Amino acid sequence: MSKPILYSFRRCPYAIRARLALAYAAIDYELREISLKNKPQAMLDISPKGTTPVLQIWDGFPSHQSCTVLEESLDIMYWALQQNDPAGWLNLSKDDLPIAQQLIVTNDDQFKKALDRYKYANRFPERSPLDYRQDAENFLQILELRLAAMDFLFGDHPTIADMAIFPFIRQFAYVDFDWFQTSAYVHLQKWLAGHEASNLFECVMIKVPLWQAVS
Structure with a gap:
Protein backbone atom coordinates (compact mmCIF):
# COMPACT_ATOMS: atom_id res chain seq x y z
CA MET A 1 0.00 0.00 0.00
CA SER A 2 1.14 3.55 -0.68
CA LYS A 3 2.03 5.82 2.22
CA PRO A 4 -0.34 8.59 3.25
CA ILE A 5 0.67 11.93 1.73
CA LEU A 6 0.70 15.11 3.78
CA TYR A 7 0.71 18.48 2.04
CA SER A 8 2.17 20.88 4.55
CA PHE A 9 3.58 24.36 5.08
CA ARG A 10 6.30 24.27 7.74
CA ARG A 11 5.34 27.35 9.77
CA CYS A 12 1.54 26.94 9.59
CA PRO A 13 0.27 26.12 13.11
CA TYR A 14 -2.47 23.92 11.69
CA ALA A 15 0.12 21.93 9.73
CA ILE A 16 2.43 21.80 12.75
CA ARG A 17 -0.19 20.13 14.91
CA ALA A 18 -0.99 17.64 12.17
CA ARG A 19 2.70 16.76 11.82
CA LEU A 20 3.04 16.46 15.61
CA ALA A 21 0.24 13.89 15.76
CA LEU A 22 1.51 11.92 12.77
CA ALA A 23 5.06 11.80 14.15
CA TYR A 24 3.88 10.91 17.67
CA ALA A 25 1.72 8.11 16.30
CA ALA A 26 4.70 6.83 14.26
CA ILE A 27 2.75 7.06 11.01
CA ASP A 28 4.96 6.45 8.01
CA TYR A 29 3.91 9.15 5.56
CA GLU A 30 5.22 11.18 2.65
CA LEU A 31 5.75 14.85 3.52
CA ARG A 32 5.16 17.29 0.68
CA GLU A 33 6.27 20.77 1.73
CA ILE A 34 4.57 23.38 -0.43
CA SER A 35 4.73 27.08 -1.16
CA LEU A 36 1.45 28.88 -0.46
CA LYS A 37 2.32 31.26 -3.30
CA ASN A 38 2.65 28.41 -5.77
CA LYS A 39 0.35 25.62 -4.66
CA PRO A 40 0.85 22.33 -6.48
CA GLN A 41 -1.95 21.21 -8.73
CA ALA A 42 -1.84 17.75 -7.18
CA MET A 43 -2.97 19.25 -3.86
CA LEU A 44 -5.60 21.49 -5.44
CA ASP A 45 -7.03 18.52 -7.33
CA ILE A 46 -7.89 16.75 -4.06
CA SER A 47 -8.49 19.84 -1.90
CA PRO A 48 -9.62 22.94 -3.84
CA LYS A 49 -9.65 25.06 -0.67
CA GLY A 50 -5.89 25.35 -1.09
CA THR A 51 -4.85 25.50 2.56
CA THR A 52 -2.60 23.24 4.60
CA PRO A 53 -2.57 20.64 5.95
CA VAL A 54 -4.15 18.08 3.64
CA LEU A 55 -3.72 14.35 4.22
CA GLN A 56 -4.35 11.89 1.41
CA ILE A 57 -4.86 8.34 2.70
CA TRP A 58 -4.79 5.54 0.18
CA ASP A 59 -7.01 2.51 0.49
CA GLY A 60 -7.94 -0.45 -1.66
CA PHE A 61 -5.61 -2.59 -3.69
CA PRO A 62 -2.59 -0.91 -5.30
CA SER A 63 -3.91 -1.61 -8.77
CA HIS A 64 -7.30 -0.03 -8.00
CA GLN A 65 -6.48 2.64 -5.45
CA SER A 66 -8.96 5.10 -4.05
CA CYS A 67 -8.27 7.57 -1.31
CA THR A 68 -9.69 9.43 1.64
CA VAL A 69 -8.79 13.11 1.95
CA LEU A 70 -8.64 14.85 5.33
CA GLU A 71 -8.62 18.62 4.93
CA GLU A 72 -8.78 19.73 8.57
CA SER A 73 -5.87 19.52 10.98
CA LEU A 74 -7.97 18.20 13.86
CA ASP A 75 -9.33 15.42 11.65
CA ILE A 76 -5.75 14.47 10.81
CA MET A 77 -4.79 14.49 14.50
CA TYR A 78 -7.72 12.26 15.48
CA TRP A 79 -7.06 9.89 12.59
CA ALA A 80 -3.40 9.52 13.60
CA LEU A 81 -4.26 8.97 17.26
CA GLN A 82 -6.83 6.34 16.33
CA GLN A 83 -4.01 4.42 14.66
CA ASN A 84 -1.61 4.72 17.61
CA ASP A 85 -1.73 6.70 20.85
CA PRO A 86 1.17 5.39 22.96
CA ALA A 87 1.14 8.06 25.69
CA GLY A 88 -2.62 8.54 25.84
CA TRP A 89 -3.22 11.92 24.23
CA LEU A 90 -6.87 10.93 23.97
CA ASN A 91 -7.09 9.59 27.52
CA LEU A 92 -9.28 12.26 29.05
CA SER A 93 -11.89 11.70 31.73
CA LYS A 94 -15.55 12.16 30.92
CA ASP A 95 -15.39 15.42 32.88
Whole structure:
Protein backbone atom coordinates (compact mmCIF):
# COMPACT_ATOMS: atom_id res chain seq x y z
CA MET A 1 0.00 0.00 0.00
CA SER A 2 1.14 3.55 -0.68
CA LYS A 3 2.03 5.82 2.22
CA PRO A 4 -0.34 8.59 3.25
CA ILE A 5 0.67 11.93 1.73
CA LEU A 6 0.70 15.11 3.78
CA TYR A 7 0.71 18.48 2.04
CA SER A 8 2.17 20.88 4.55
CA PHE A 9 3.58 24.36 5.08
CA ARG A 10 6.30 24.27 7.74
CA ARG A 11 5.34 27.35 9.77
CA CYS A 12 1.54 26.94 9.59
CA PRO A 13 0.27 26.12 13.11
CA TYR A 14 -2.47 23.92 11.69
CA ALA A 15 0.12 21.93 9.73
CA ILE A 16 2.43 21.80 12.75
CA ARG A 17 -0.19 20.13 14.91
CA ALA A 18 -0.99 17.64 12.17
CA ARG A 19 2.70 16.76 11.82
CA LEU A 20 3.04 16.46 15.61
CA ALA A 21 0.24 13.89 15.76
CA LEU A 22 1.51 11.92 12.77
CA ALA A 23 5.06 11.80 14.15
CA TYR A 24 3.88 10.91 17.67
CA ALA A 25 1.72 8.11 16.30
CA ALA A 26 4.70 6.83 14.26
CA ILE A 27 2.75 7.06 11.01
CA ASP A 28 4.96 6.45 8.01
CA TYR A 29 3.91 9.15 5.56
CA GLU A 30 5.22 11.18 2.65
CA LEU A 31 5.75 14.85 3.52
CA ARG A 32 5.16 17.29 0.68
CA GLU A 33 6.27 20.77 1.73
CA ILE A 34 4.57 23.38 -0.43
CA SER A 35 4.73 27.08 -1.16
CA LEU A 36 1.45 28.88 -0.46
CA LYS A 37 2.32 31.26 -3.30
CA ASN A 38 2.65 28.41 -5.77
CA LYS A 39 0.35 25.62 -4.66
CA PRO A 40 0.85 22.33 -6.48
CA GLN A 41 -1.95 21.21 -8.73
CA ALA A 42 -1.84 17.75 -7.18
CA MET A 43 -2.97 19.25 -3.86
CA LEU A 44 -5.60 21.49 -5.44
CA ASP A 45 -7.03 18.52 -7.33
CA ILE A 46 -7.89 16.75 -4.06
CA SER A 47 -8.49 19.84 -1.90
CA PRO A 48 -9.62 22.94 -3.84
CA LYS A 49 -9.65 25.06 -0.67
CA GLY A 50 -5.89 25.35 -1.09
CA THR A 51 -4.85 25.50 2.56
CA THR A 52 -2.60 23.24 4.60
CA PRO A 53 -2.57 20.64 5.95
CA VAL A 54 -4.15 18.08 3.64
CA LEU A 55 -3.72 14.35 4.22
CA GLN A 56 -4.35 11.89 1.41
CA ILE A 57 -4.86 8.34 2.70
CA TRP A 58 -4.79 5.54 0.18
CA ASP A 59 -7.01 2.51 0.49
CA GLY A 60 -7.94 -0.45 -1.66
CA PHE A 61 -5.61 -2.59 -3.69
CA PRO A 62 -2.59 -0.91 -5.30
CA SER A 63 -3.91 -1.61 -8.77
CA HIS A 64 -7.30 -0.03 -8.00
CA GLN A 65 -6.48 2.64 -5.45
CA SER A 66 -8.96 5.10 -4.05
CA CYS A 67 -8.27 7.57 -1.31
CA THR A 68 -9.69 9.43 1.64
CA VAL A 69 -8.79 13.11 1.95
CA LEU A 70 -8.64 14.85 5.33
CA GLU A 71 -8.62 18.62 4.93
CA GLU A 72 -8.78 19.73 8.57
CA SER A 73 -5.87 19.52 10.98
CA LEU A 74 -7.97 18.20 13.86
CA ASP A 75 -9.33 15.42 11.65
CA ILE A 76 -5.75 14.47 10.81
CA MET A 77 -4.79 14.49 14.50
CA TYR A 78 -7.72 12.26 15.48
CA TRP A 79 -7.06 9.89 12.59
CA ALA A 80 -3.40 9.52 13.60
CA LEU A 81 -4.26 8.97 17.26
CA GLN A 82 -6.83 6.34 16.33
CA GLN A 83 -4.01 4.42 14.66
CA ASN A 84 -1.61 4.72 17.61
CA ASP A 85 -1.73 6.70 20.85
CA PRO A 86 1.17 5.39 22.96
CA ALA A 87 1.14 8.06 25.69
CA GLY A 88 -2.62 8.54 25.84
CA TRP A 89 -3.22 11.92 24.23
CA LEU A 90 -6.87 10.93 23.97
CA ASN A 91 -7.09 9.59 27.52
CA LEU A 92 -9.28 12.26 29.05
CA SER A 93 -11.89 11.70 31.73
CA LYS A 94 -15.55 12.16 30.92
CA ASP A 95 -15.39 15.42 32.88
CA ASP A 96 -12.23 16.70 31.19
CA LEU A 97 -13.18 15.75 27.63
CA PRO A 98 -15.78 18.51 27.04
CA ILE A 99 -13.46 21.07 28.65
CA ALA A 100 -10.61 20.02 26.36
CA GLN A 101 -12.87 20.18 23.32
CA GLN A 102 -14.05 23.66 24.28
CA LEU A 103 -10.48 24.88 24.78
CA ILE A 104 -9.62 23.74 21.27
CA VAL A 105 -12.73 25.41 19.86
CA THR A 106 -11.87 28.66 21.65
CA ASN A 107 -8.30 28.43 20.37
CA ASP A 108 -9.40 27.88 16.79
CA ASP A 109 -12.11 30.54 16.89
CA GLN A 110 -11.77 33.56 19.18
CA PHE A 111 -8.06 33.22 19.93
CA LYS A 112 -7.02 32.61 16.32
CA LYS A 113 -9.04 35.62 15.20
CA ALA A 114 -7.36 37.85 17.79
CA LEU A 115 -3.96 36.34 16.99
CA ASP A 116 -4.28 37.09 13.27
CA ARG A 117 -5.23 40.69 13.99
CA TYR A 118 -2.40 41.08 16.49
CA LYS A 119 0.18 39.59 14.13
CA TYR A 120 -1.06 41.43 11.04
CA ALA A 121 -2.34 44.58 12.75
CA ASN A 122 -1.52 46.73 9.70
CA ARG A 123 -4.28 44.87 7.85
CA PHE A 124 -6.81 45.74 10.57
CA PRO A 125 -6.14 49.44 11.32
CA GLU A 126 -9.51 50.04 12.99
CA ARG A 127 -7.93 48.98 16.30
CA SER A 128 -4.41 49.02 17.74
CA PRO A 129 -2.10 45.98 18.04
CA LEU A 130 -2.38 46.35 21.82
CA ASP A 131 -6.16 46.01 21.60
CA TYR A 132 -5.84 42.81 19.59
CA ARG A 133 -3.22 41.46 22.00
CA GLN A 134 -5.54 42.13 24.91
CA ASP A 135 -8.30 40.24 23.10
CA ALA A 136 -5.95 37.28 22.75
CA GLU A 137 -4.96 37.47 26.40
CA ASN A 138 -8.43 36.39 27.46
CA PHE A 139 -7.47 32.90 26.30
CA LEU A 140 -3.93 33.10 27.68
CA GLN A 141 -5.36 33.79 31.13
CA ILE A 142 -7.47 30.64 30.96
CA LEU A 143 -4.45 28.54 30.03
CA GLU A 144 -2.22 30.20 32.63
CA LEU A 145 -4.70 29.42 35.38
CA ARG A 146 -4.78 25.74 34.44
CA LEU A 147 -1.00 25.51 34.09
CA ALA A 148 -0.48 27.08 37.51
CA ALA A 149 -1.96 23.91 38.98
CA MET A 150 -0.40 21.25 36.71
CA ASP A 151 2.38 20.71 34.18
CA PHE A 152 0.02 20.30 31.23
CA LEU A 153 -3.53 21.43 30.57
CA PHE A 154 -5.06 18.25 31.97
CA GLY A 155 -2.49 16.78 34.31
CA ASP A 156 1.07 15.47 34.26
CA HIS A 157 1.25 14.49 30.59
CA PRO A 158 0.27 16.12 27.29
CA THR A 159 -3.14 15.51 25.76
CA ILE A 160 -4.59 16.40 22.39
CA ALA A 161 -5.58 19.78 23.87
CA ASP A 162 -1.95 20.68 24.63
CA MET A 163 -0.73 19.57 21.23
CA ALA A 164 -3.55 21.19 19.26
CA ILE A 165 -3.16 24.54 21.05
CA PHE A 166 0.61 24.80 21.51
CA PRO A 167 1.49 25.80 17.89
CA PHE A 168 -0.87 28.77 18.10
CA ILE A 169 0.51 29.98 21.44
CA ARG A 170 3.96 29.70 19.90
CA GLN A 171 2.87 31.87 16.96
CA PHE A 172 1.40 34.41 19.37
CA ALA A 173 4.55 34.51 21.52
CA TYR A 174 6.82 35.29 18.59
CA VAL A 175 4.84 38.32 17.45
CA ASP A 176 6.64 40.16 20.29
CA PHE A 177 8.78 37.59 22.06
CA ASP A 178 10.41 40.08 24.41
CA TRP A 179 7.00 41.15 25.68
CA PHE A 180 5.82 37.56 26.05
CA GLN A 181 8.91 36.53 27.99
CA THR A 182 8.49 39.39 30.45
CA SER A 183 4.72 39.04 30.77
CA ALA A 184 2.92 37.58 33.78
CA TYR A 185 2.29 34.28 31.97
CA VAL A 186 5.13 32.44 33.68
CA HIS A 187 3.50 29.01 33.61
CA LEU A 188 2.53 29.41 29.97
CA GLN A 189 6.13 30.41 29.18
CA LYS A 190 7.42 27.24 30.83
CA TRP A 191 4.82 25.09 29.04
CA LEU A 192 5.70 26.63 25.67
CA ALA A 193 9.44 26.24 26.24
CA GLY A 194 8.98 22.59 27.15
CA HIS A 195 7.09 21.87 23.95
CA GLU A 196 9.64 23.71 21.83
CA ALA A 197 12.51 21.78 23.43
CA SER A 198 10.92 18.38 22.83
CA ASN A 199 12.38 15.92 20.36
CA LEU A 200 8.94 15.56 18.81
CA PHE A 201 8.70 19.26 17.97
CA GLU A 202 12.27 19.42 16.71
CA CYS A 203 11.71 16.50 14.36
CA VAL A 204 8.56 17.95 12.78
CA MET A 205 10.22 21.34 12.24
CA ILE A 206 13.18 20.10 10.23
CA LYS A 207 13.41 22.09 7.01
CA VAL A 208 12.85 20.10 3.85
CA PRO A 209 12.97 21.18 0.20
CA LEU A 210 9.76 22.20 -1.50
CA TRP A 211 8.02 19.27 -3.13
CA GLN A 212 7.82 19.27 -6.91
CA ALA A 213 5.73 16.94 -8.97
CA VAL A 214 7.66 14.60 -11.25
CA SER A 215 6.91 15.59 -14.81
